[in-house]
Amino acid sequence: MAGQSKLSELFIKCKSENRAALIGYLPAGFPNQSDSIKIIKAMIEGGVDAVEIGFPYSDPVMDGPVIQEAAEVARNNGITMAKTLEIVKEISGTGVPTLLMTYWNPIEKYGPAKFAHDFSDSGMEGVITPDLPIEEAGVWLATAKENSIHSIFVVAPSTGDGRLKDVTSNCSGFIYAASSMGVTGTQTNVANTASILVERVRNVSGTPVAVGLGVSNRAQASEVAKFADGVIVGSAFVKAVLQNPSDPATAVRKVAEELALGVRER
Amino acid sequence: MLTDQDIAGKFGQFGGRFVPEALIGALDELERTHNEAMSDPVFLSELAHLNATYVGRPSILTDAKNFSKHCGGAQILLKREDLNHTGSHKINNVIGQALLTKRMGKKRVIAETGAGQHGVATATAAALMGFECVVYMGEEDVRRQSLNVARMKLLGAQVVPVTSGSRTLKDAINEAMRDWVTNVADTHYLLGTVAGPHPFPTIVRDFHSVIGNEAREQVLALNGKLPDAVLACIGGGSNAIGIFNRFIGDAGVRLIGLEAGGDGIETGRHASTISGGTVGVLHGTRTYVLQDENGQTVESHSISAGLDYPGVGPEHAHLHDLGRAEYRSVTDAQAMEAFALLSREEGIIPAIETAHALYGAMVLGKELGPDATILINLSGRGDKDVQTAATWFGIEL
Numbered sequence: 001m002a003g004q005s006k007l008s009e010l011f012i013k014c015k016s017e018n019r020a021a022l023i024g025y026l027p028a029g030f031p032n033q034s035d036s037i038k039i040i041k042a043m044i045e046g047g048v049d050a051v052e053i054g055f056p057y058s059d060p061v062m063d064g065p066v067i068q069e070a071a072e073v074a075r076n077n078g079i080t081m082a083k084t085l086e087i088v089k090e091i092s093g094t095g096v097p098t099l100l101m102t103y104w105n106p107i108e109k110y111g112p113a114k115f116a117h118d119f120s121d122s123g124m125e126g127v128i129t130p131d132l133p134i135e136e137a138g139v140w141l142a143t144a145k146e147n148s149i150h151s152i153f154v155v156a157p158s159t160g161d162g163r164l165k166d167v168t169s170n171c172s173g174f175i176y177a178a179s180s181m182g183v184t185g186t187q188t189n190v191a192n193t194a195s196i197l198v199e200r201v202r203n204v205s206g207t208p209v210a211v212g213l214g215v216s217n218r219a220q221a222s223e224v225a226k227f228a229d230g231v232i233v234g235s236a237f238v239k240a241v242l243q244n245p246s247d248p249a250t251a252v253r254k255v256a257e258e259l260a261l262g263v264r265e266r
Numbered sequence: 267m268l269t270d271q272d273i274a275g276k277f278g279q280f281g282g283r284f285v286p287e288a289l290i291g292a293l294d295e296l297e298r299t300h301n302e303a304m305s306d307p308v309f310l311s312e313l314a315h316l317n318a319t320y321v322g323r324p325s326i327l328t329d330a331k332n333f334s335k336h337c338g339g340a341q342i343l344l345k346r347e348d349l350n351h352t353g354s355h356k357i358n359n360v361i362g363q364a365l366l367t368k369r370m371g372k373k374r375v376i377a378e379t380g381a382g383q384h385g386v387a388t389a390t391a392a393a394l395m396g397f398e399c400v401v402y403m404g405e406e407d408v409r410r411q412s413l414n415v416a417r418m419k420l421l422g423a424q425v426v427p428v429t430s431g432s433r434t435l436k437d438a439i440n441e442a443m444r445d446w447v448t449n450v451a452d453t454h455y456l457l458g459t460v461a462g463p464h465p466f467p468t469i470v471r472d473f474h475s476v477i478g479n480e481a482r483e484q485v486l487a488l489n490g491k492l493p494d495a496v497l498a499c500i501g502g503g504s505n506a507i508g509i510f511n512r513f514i515g516d517a518g519v520r521l522i523g524l525e526a527g528g529d530g531i532e533t534g535r536h537a538s539t540i541s542g543g544t545v546g547v548l549h550g551t552r553t554y555v556l557q558d559e560n561g562q563t564v565e566s567h568s569i570s571a572g573l574d575y576p577g578v579g580p581e582h583a584h585l586h587d588l589g590r591a592e593y594r595s596v597t598d599a600q601a602m603e604a605f606a607l608l609s610r611e612e613g614i615i616p617a618i619e620t621a622h623a624l625y626g627a628m629v630l631g632k633e634l635g636p637d638a639t640i641l642i643n644l645s646g647r648g649d650k651d652v653q654t655a656a657t658w659f660g661i662e663l
Contacts, residue, residue, distance in 0.1 A: 057561075057562065058431065058562040058563040059431070059436065059440050059548065059549070059563055060440070061285075061286065061440050061443040061444060061447070061549075062286045062444075062447065063444075064444070065430075068430055072430070072431075075562065080560050081560050081561075104284055104547050105546050105547040105548065105555075105557070105561040105563075106560060106561035106562070107561075108546060108547055108561065109546060109557060109559070109560065109561030110560075110561065130286055130287075131284050131285055131286055131550070132284060133283055133284070133285065133287060133290055135282075135283060136282055136283065136284055153287070154286065154287045154288075155287055156286070156287045156288035157288075158287075158288050158290075158291045158292070158450065158451075159287055159288075159290070159291070160291060163290070163291075167287065178287070178288060181288055181447065181448055181449075181450060181451070182288075182447060182448040183444045183447055183448065186448070
């Protein structure tokens with residue numbers, strides 16, 4: 001079932017086109033409910049192949065200042081799980097593979113089974129859980145499988161070889177490779193550490209690998225596209241919204257257009 | 267037996283490790299280092315030596331005969347952690363983890379702090395052992411604990427005010443975690459309470475157990491019998507687990523933790539996580555959490571910066587569910603009443619955190635009567651709180 005998801009089809013298609021997939025992240029309800037949907041749609045129009053919607057959480061330890069600020073804006077404007085569900089439904093309705101990125105506690109509070117059922121019903125195909133190590137993921141893995149939801153875990157440069165095998169064997173859809181040691185939005189020379197990690201992942205898994213953390217422009221997207229199956233961009237989109245309050249949708253579309261060129265320059 | 271844990275870092279349904287993948291390697295290394303160290307006689311003797319010659323252990327036991335009048339005449343024994351170097355129990359854990367840091371070959375330590383006591387203790391150990399030290403502290407706490415900020419700076423630490431979220435301890439922990447994720451290769455996160463991901467709840471408990479180990483012997487030497495109850499204040503719960511741990515097997519000894527009630531649990535403005543929270547995951551551990559229906563952490567409120575935390579150590583959550591320990595709530599006003607009484611009756615100005623436990627003894631003493639013996643962990647001294655207390659009592663400075 002998971003093999004027939006739009007997400008899996010996307011990676012097959014990108015491979016045949018000899019390019020990487022562009023995965024764009026924006027927080028749900030940022031800056032507010034209705035604009036959030038418009039802005040995510042603009043990101044898709046600009047050329048994003050898959051959307052990762054973040055659930056804004058009060059204690060986002062994996063996020064740098066840019067996404068923290070966005071999460072705070074969205075929370076102040078009343079984002080809830082119920083409203084996130086509406087956004088997921090609206091975005092997945094466009095036909096683009098739609099994923100949710102959330103810290104674990106909101107799922108636990110919602111109830112993993114109900115969460116999987118409700119969000120899967122709305123068209124969500126996968127969940128990225130940045131603070132759920134596989135040791136704590138037993139319940140979630142079983143629930144996700146039952147609902148044909150891809151479980152996407154993060155691997156880091158510090159993940160040892162033995163562990164890399166364990167984590168990646170529990171991933172479906174794709175494997176999220178953190179480009180560097182750090183939080184989202186960190187500006188570093190991503191390509192070096194990321195290419196080493198992606199190569200290590202390829203030695204133990206045949207699942208597509210997407211690289212995230214610190215990719216913000218066309219040149220970086222192109223660098224990463226040379227060795228990865230997917231390029232994940234978040235903070236650059238959030239920044240575009242924060243810096244262009246009068247017309248955030250246009251700004252986001254432009255960023256997406258640039259990045260879409262990048263992932264095709266292998 | 268009661269706390270059937272350690273192997274998987276679980277305390278019943280609580281505890282565990284909910285952290286970014288980037289930290290797993292460091293937590294594994296820390297767990298390994300701690301396990302080896304605790305069975306290494308050289309490590310243990312170095313720790314004992316520092317405790318005796320630097321911290322000032324054993325700390326004494328004071329029979330608070332005057333304060334007893336306010337506690338139904340019950341015998342009140344104060345375990346004087348306020349007399350430790352740096353003024354609170356926090357140094358016990360810090361010295362232990364600093365030695366672990368050395369053992370791991372790391373040169374930089376980071377810490378979170380609420381009241382500033384853990385930050386001061388960490389800055390102290392860093393000065394002693396030559397580590398670079400960065401302390402994250404909520405902007406709100408920087409304001410209300412300015413004396414401790416100055417102390418940390420004098421000790422050579424960099425204090426980073428945290429301006430995100432509620433600007434208190436919770437957000438300082440988030441910021442320290444972000445630093446750790448980024449700099450984990452050369453940095454140890456010297457976590458200051460029995461919360462956080464495994465192995466921290468176990469490590470911090472082990473290094474604070476010296477409190478209860480000493481106190482149990484001291485009470486037996488004084489009275490020839492065990493106390494009826496052991497009391498301590500609870501934010502994350504490090505001083506409480508430190509004094510409880512040795513008594514957990516003594517079925518007849520009641521263990522009571524006093525949480526910060528702020529304006530009162532019924533007002534919603536409090537930090538009584540066990541009394542007023544629900545099970546969730548916060549800062550890497552499953553425990554009781556103050557949270558809303560979306561799983562968002564709710565801001566806690568307390569006059570005491572050190573107890574102003576919306577989570578609690580997982581072992582306390584477990585002891586509560588087992589019924590082995592009781593958890594009660596004490597409001598700001600009640601704590602300040604006890605703060606004033608201990609100062610006037612015994613000539614001991616306690617930390618406002620500790621005053622919550624003292625008020626708990628005033629209530630419990632009346633319940634148990636004059637034949638009872640109550641052991642209280644006097645976890646810290648109140649010098650840092652003089653400004654807050656002066657404002658509360660209307661004393662002009």
